[in-house]
Structure formats: C-alpha cells, structure tokens
Amino acid sequence: MRFECRGIPVSDGIAIARAVVLRPVEITPDPAEIAPDGAEAELSRFSEALAAAKEQIEALVESAAERLGEQQAEIFRAHLSVLEDPVLEETIQNKITQERHNAPYAIAEGIKEIAALFQQLRDPYLQERAADIRDVGRRILENATGAARVELSCLTEDCIVAARDLTPSETVSMDFAHTLGFVTELGGRTSHTAIISRSMEIPAVVGAAGVLEGISGGETVILDALDGCVVVDPTAAEIECYEGKRRDFLRRREALAALRALPAQTRDGKRFELCANIGGPGDLAGAVKYGAQGVGLYRTEFLYMNNTHFPSEEEQFAAYREVTAEMGAQSPVIVRTLDIGGDKDLPYYAFEREDNPFLGWRAIRMCLDRRDLFKTQLRAILRAGVFGKLRIMFPMIISLEELLAAREILEECRKELRAEGVPFQEDIEVGIMVETPAAVMMADVLAAYVDFFSIGTNDLTQYTLAVDRGNPRIAGRYDPLHPAVLRSIKRVIDASHAAGKWTGMCGELAGDLRAAALLAGMGLDEFSMTASSIPSVKKQLRDLDFSDARALAERALAAATADEVRRIAGPRGHI
Amino acid sequence: MVEANVQVVNKTGLHARPASNLAGLAKKFKSRITLLHEEKSGDAKSIIRILTLDINLGSQITVRAEGEDEKEALAAVVQFISSLSE
Numbered sequence: 001m002r003f004e005c006r007g008i009p010v011s012d013g014i015a016i017a018r019a020v021v022l023r024p025v026e027i028t029p030d031p032a033e034i035a036p037d038g039a040e041a042e043l044s045r046f047s048e049a050l051a052a053a054k055e056q057i058e059a060l061v062e063s064a065a066e067r068l069g070e071q072q073a074e075i076f077r078a079h080l081s082v083l084e085d086p087v088l089e090e091t092i093q094n095k096i097t098q099e100r101h102n103a104p105y106a107i108a109e110g111i112k113e114i115a116a117l118f119q120q121l122r123d124p125y126l127q128e129r130a131a132d133i134r135d136v137g138r139r140i141l142e143n144a145t146g147a148a149r150v151e152l153s154c155l156t157e158d159c160i161v162a163a164r165d166l167t168p169s170e171t172v173s174m175d176f177a178h179t180l181g182f183v184t185e186l187g188g189r190t191s192h193t194a195i196i197s198r199s200m201e202i203p204a205v206v207g208a209a210g211v212l213e214g215i216s217g218g219e220t221v222i223l224d225a226l227d228g229c230v231v232v233d234p235t236a237a238e239i240e241c242y243e244g245k246r247r248d249f250l251r252r253r254e255a256l257a258a259l260r261a262l263p264a265q266t267r268d269g270k271r272f273e274l275c276a277n278i279g280g281p282g283d284l285a286g287a288v289k290y291g292a293q294g295v296g297l298y299r300t301e302f303l304y305m306n307n308t309h310f311p312s313e314e315e316q317f318a319a320y321r322e323v324t325a326e327m328g329a330q331s332p333v334i335v336r337t338l339d340i341g342g343d344k345d346l347p348y349y350a351f352e353r354e355d356n357p358f359l360g361w362r363a364i365r366m367c368l369d370r371r372d373l374f375k376t377q378l379r380a381i382l383r384a385g386v387f388g389k390l391r392i393m394f395p396m397i398i399s400l401e402e403l404l405a406a407r408e409i410l411e412e413c414r415k416e417l418r419a420e421g422v423p424f425q426e427d428i429e430v431g432i433m434v435e436t437p438a439a440v441m442m443a444d445v446l447a448a449y450v451d452f453f454s455i456g457t458n459d460l461t462q463y464t465l466a467v468d469r470g471n472p473r474i475a476g477r478y479d480p481l482h483p484a485v486l487r488s489i490k491r492v493i494d495a496s497h498a499a500g501k502w503t504g505m506c507g508e509l510a511g512d513l514r515a516a517a518l519l520a521g522m523g524l525d526e527f528s529m530t531a532s533s534i535p536s537v538k539k540q541l542r543d544l545d546f547s548d549a550r551a552l553a554e555r556a557l558a559a560a561t562a563d564e565v566r567r568i569a570g571p572r573g574h575i
Numbered sequence: 576m577v578e579a580n581v582q583v584v585n586k587t588g589l590h591a592r593p594a595s596n597l598a599g600l601a602k603k604f605k606s607r608i609t610l611l612h613e614e615k616s617g618d619a620k621s622i623i624r625i626l627t628l629d630i631n632l633g634s635q636i637t638v639r640a641e642g643e644d645e646k647e648a649l650a651a652v653v654q655f656i657s658s659l660s661e
Binding site: 074077078082086088118121122125133307348 | 584592599621623626627
C-alpha cells in the first residue's frame with residue numbers, strides 16, 4: 001500500500017530499492033525478584049557481561065578505525081568510557097542489591113534511567129548521545145542473556161535500510177556495498193546515522209517519524225534525501241519521476257567532481273582564481289575537496305576566540321604552518337590579521353562597551369594600539385610563510401597612514417627576525433581588505449602601497465549603505481547588489497589594475513551565483529568563498545564568455561536600482 | 576575542601592572526547608571531585624555525569640575537590656577545562 005512520510009535529509013542523494021527493516025529483537029527481561037541469597041550470582045552475571053561487552057567494543061574500535069576512519073573509532077572509544085563509568089556500574093548494581101532485580105532487568109532499567117537523563121538536555125548533540133547509551137546497554141544485555149544481534153553484514157541485494165534508529169554497533173558492521181540508503185524514525189543532524197551516511201556518501205533521511213508503520217520489509221521504497229521524503233510502494237509514474245531526479249543528481253555530482261580538476265576559465269579563455277575562506281586548519285579538507293586554488297581569507301580570530309589567553313607566537317606559528325604546509329607552495333594563503341572587536345569578543349579580554357562597536361575600536365585600529373599583540377601575530381605569519389606561500393592582509397583600513405603604520409610594524413618584525421637569525425618568508429605579499437567607503441575612495445592612492453586588494457563585501461555593504469544587517473527591521477535594505485556597492489567594487493578593481501595590482505573578494509558576494517558573471521565582467525581576479533560553493537561558481541564562470549560578462553557588467557553598473565541589477569543579472573544560476 | 580570557578584571556552588562545550596578525557600584525568604586523583612553547573616552537580620570521574628551537566632561554550636562551572644590531594648586535583652581539572660580547544 002502506498003505510504004508517504006517526511007523526515008530530515010542528512011546526506012544528499014536519491015535511492016530506489018527494496019526495504020530491509022532492521023528490527024532489533026526486543027529483549028524484555030523478566031522483572032521477577034531474585035531469591036534472598038541470589039544477589040551475588042546476579043552481580044557476577046552483570047560483571048561478566050560488562051567484561052564481555054568491553055572486549056567486544058575494544059575489537060570494534062580497531063575494526064572501525066580500519067574500515068571507517070578515526071572519527072568512527074572515536075565513537076567506540078567513547079562507548080568504552082561509558083562502560084567504565086562508575087555511575088553506570090553503581091546504578092545497575094544498586095538495582096540488584098537494593099531493588100532485588102535480576103541482572104538483565106537491572107541492566108535494562110539502569111540504562112533506561114541513564115538514557116532518560118540525556119534526553120532532557122538542551123544541547124541536541126548531547127540529547128542524541130542517549131542513543132550511544134542504549135547501544136552500550138543493549139550490548140551488555142545481550143551478553144547477560146545470550147540474545148542474538150541482528151547483523152547487516154551480509155546483505156545479498158541492494159537495499160534501503162529502515163530502522164527506528166541505527167546504533168554505532170549496527171552501522172560499523174554494515175555491508176555498505178549493498179546499502180543504497182538509510183531511513184530512520186529517530187535521529188537528527190548530528191545523530192550517528194547522519195554522520196556515517198555523510199562520510200560514506202550514502203543518501204539518508206532521519207527523524208522520519210512513523211516510517212516503520214508503512215514498511216514491513218521487501219517493499220519498494222523511494223528515498224529522496226534531497227527533499228527529505230520517503231515513498232513506500234510508489235506508483236510506476238513516481239518511480240520514473242524519481243529515477244529522473246536521481247540521474248540528474250548523479251550527473252550534477254559527477255559534473256562537480258569532474259570540475260574539480262578544471263581551471264576556472266571562461267569559454268574565451270579568461271582565467272580567474274577560486275579560493276576558499278577558512279577559519280582554521282580544520283577547514284582545509286573541504287578546501288582541498290572542492291578544488292580551491294588557495295585560501296583567500298584565513299580568519300585568524302578563531303585562534304583568539306577559542307582560547308583562554310592571547311595565543312603566543314609559537315601557538316600561532318603552529319597553526320599557520322599547518323595551513324600553509326597543507327596547501328603547498330603553489331596555493332597561496334591570505335592570512336587576515338586579527339579582526340576582533342565590533343561583534344566579536346574574547347572570553348579573556350574585556351572590550352570597553354561602545355555605543356557603536358562597528359564604528360569603534362576594532363581590527364587594525366586595535367592592532368595599531370596594541371603593537372605587542374600585533375607583532376606577535378606578524379612574526380608568527382612571517383615565520384610560517386617559509387613552509388609555503390603566505391600573504392598578509394590588514395582589515396578595516398581607512399587611510400594611507402594606517403596602512404603605512406602597519407607596514408612599518410611589519411618591517412620592524414622582519415628586522416628583528418633577521419637579527420635573530422630566524423628564517424621567514426622574505427617576499428611575503430601585503431594587501432588590505434577593502435571594506436570601508438574610505439578605502440574605496442582612496443583605492444587609487446592605496447594601490448601604490450599594496451600588492452593586492454581583497455574586497456570584504458559584508459562590511460563594505462553595511463558601511464556603504466549604513467545598514468546594520470543584524471537589525472531585522474532594516475535587514476531588507478542590506479543588499480550587496482545595490483548599485484552603490486557594485487560601483488564601489490568596480491572602482492577598487494580598476495584602481496588596482498591601473499597600478500598593476502590585483503583584486504580579490506572574500507565576502508559572501510564572491511560565492512553568490514547571481515553575482516558571478518557580473519564580478520567576472522568587472523574584472524575581479526580572485527573569488528574566495530565557502531569551499532562548497534566553489535564548484536557551482538566555477539561552473540558558472542566556465543559557461544561564460546568574458547566579452548558577454550563585460551557587457552553585462554557595464555549594463556549593471558549603469559543600473560539605477562538593485563532590482564534593475566537583479567533583472568540584468570538574470571535568475572539565480574543553477575547547474 | 577577547595578573550589579574554583581572556570582569558564583568553558585571549548586567550541587563544543589564538554590562533548591564526548593573532552594568529557595572522556597576529563598573523567599580519565601579525574602580518576603587519577605584520590606579526592607572526590609565535583610563539577611557544579613547551574614542547578615546540577617556531578618562526579619567528575621563519571622563521563623555520564625559530566626555529559627548530563629549540559630555544559631556548553633561559555634558555561635561557568637565550579638570545580639570542587641575534597642580529599643588528601645584536593646589542591647593538585649583542583650589545579651589539574653581547572654587547567655584541563657580552561658585549556659580545551661577543539
């Protein structure tokens with residue numbers, strides 16, 4: 001019978017196959033009280049089950065590390081620490097000695113109690129750890145009762161696995177070659193099923209409440225993990241429709257993968273550089289995966305924010321070195337110096353309250369006042385540059401004086417390092433982030449003193465339009481396609497080119513598909529964005545003729561309103 | 576008995592791995608070590624108790640230690656929590 005149900009899509013894709021339902025055999029321990037002298041026997045039954053479970057999980061840690069990677073192995077290491085937890089042991093032992101329950105019943109009740117503690121928590125990640133507790137509990141219980149595990153390790157045909165929830169123990173032993181998709185009744189974005197399905201690139205829908213009422217096993221199921229929809233016993237027309245959707249998805253994904261190795265080049269041969277914005281070494285995997293040619297913005301403030309003290313030169317050096325070494329000498333990394341204050345606070349440093357923090361003591365203003373902090377960072381960057389190719393970028397510049405002051409401090413650091421005999425990157429390029437109307441208007445002057453500009457469109461839009469984008473009442477007025485912003489961008493690009501320099505962009509607009517053709521047409525040299533946006537922007541650029549893009553940009557720059565710009569730019573591009 | 580306050584500066588609060596490492600550290604001491612967060616409190620030697628304190632980035636917690644090596648225990652636990660970063 002046809003049945004439909006919705007859930008949360010957590011791993012992209014579409015699968016059509018027969019369903020296999022994973023229904024764990026319910027173990028319902030007998031609540032019967034134990035004999036007056038029976039506690040000892042039940043206690044040792046429990047401790048034997050605990051020891052056996054521990055041995056099994058230790059083996060799983062190894063198998064998971066081998067088959068699924070360290071991240072998965074980590075889950076089982078956490079299970080081990082749950083098994084060794086004094087609270088778990090005491091809770092269950094008390095149920096045997098004081099409440100006179102037999103071992104299996106005591107285990108089931110104790111686990112239920114502990115899992116319930118997790119479900120009351122606010123943090124969704126911690127709530128979902130209840131599943132880990134149940135997984136551990138189930139394993140102890142199986143060992144105490146001899147009940148069988150349901151194994152999915154030898155599926156014989158392709159299938160979609162449906163379950164109330166999948167435990168780490170179940171997924172680790174699963175036969176992924178035949179698993180085309182997952183659907184579970186429970187779980188959220190950070191549940192175990194979600195994590196593993198993403199890492200194995202298997203489509204998955206979780207939190208599909210009631211889905212097991214429509215599936216008993218063997219039915220054909222459509223799993224649409226793009227829109228979060230599950231159709232059981234679909235009509236022939238539906239199957240055909242989803243087969244089409246599935247082919248489109250696979251073609252798109254393949255096209256994106258193929259794009260990875262191709263240059264961001266228009267049909268008539270104009271090349272652009274596509275880079276990633278990162279917050280730290282942790283984002284590098286994505287940058288590499290999506291084919292970033294470099295890092296256009298390394299936000300160093302996270303190094304300061306996730307810390308208990310201003311990071312030392314050595315701490316910073318270690319982070320910058322990791323990033324630059326990983327990217328390699330062919331892929332430049334632009335390190336933005338500390339951009340803090342405004343809305344970004346530090347846990348260990350109290351900024352004075354200001355009436356207008358966005359117009360206040362932040363970014364380069366703070367660094368020029370706190371030379372000690374600034375020099376620590378600059379020295380770390382210069383030293384790390386030896387391992388690859390770093391570029392330095394100063395944020396929030398409004399005047400030549402600021403730029404020269406910053407450059408002077410940089411020069412001082414160079415001299416010190418030279419005198420100390422410490423190796424550093426001599427030829428490091430220096431640029432500024434253009435995010436104030438002042439820098440836009442003075443771009444022709446500033447261009448002579450930098451190697452490059454990078455336009456920070458988020459702040460530039462906010463400052464040019466005098467619109468606080470955090471204010472919901474006026475959020476609609478925040479519009480990077482406002483002609484005033486576009487004309488500012490054009491002015492900056494032209495000023496850099498006139499001086500023989502180049503301009504990049506590291507704000508949201510760089511990854512906006514509506515803007516790619518316009519920005520290319522204006523002559524932007526480098527686009528830096530969230531790594532996952534790179535393939536779509538690249539595709540858009542590759543489908544362009546540069547001459548057309550220039551004409552388009554000219555029309556947009558002559559537009560009177562943002563709506564007119566949008567009409568000229570056309571609908572949001574798709575691949 | 577000694578106690579001290581500490582703020583959690585770890586992005587993900589005290590999730591699985593940090594909680595597990597913290598419990599491991601606490602077990603090395605003979606003292607009874609208690610974490611207090613908002614209305615709740617729990618034994619720092621238990622990963623279950625640590626996790627169910629619902630500690631997040633920015634949470635202010637109090638660490639209390641009681642026993643023969645209480646000073647060392649308190650210092651180690653406070654140092655561990657304040658230096659977390661992952």
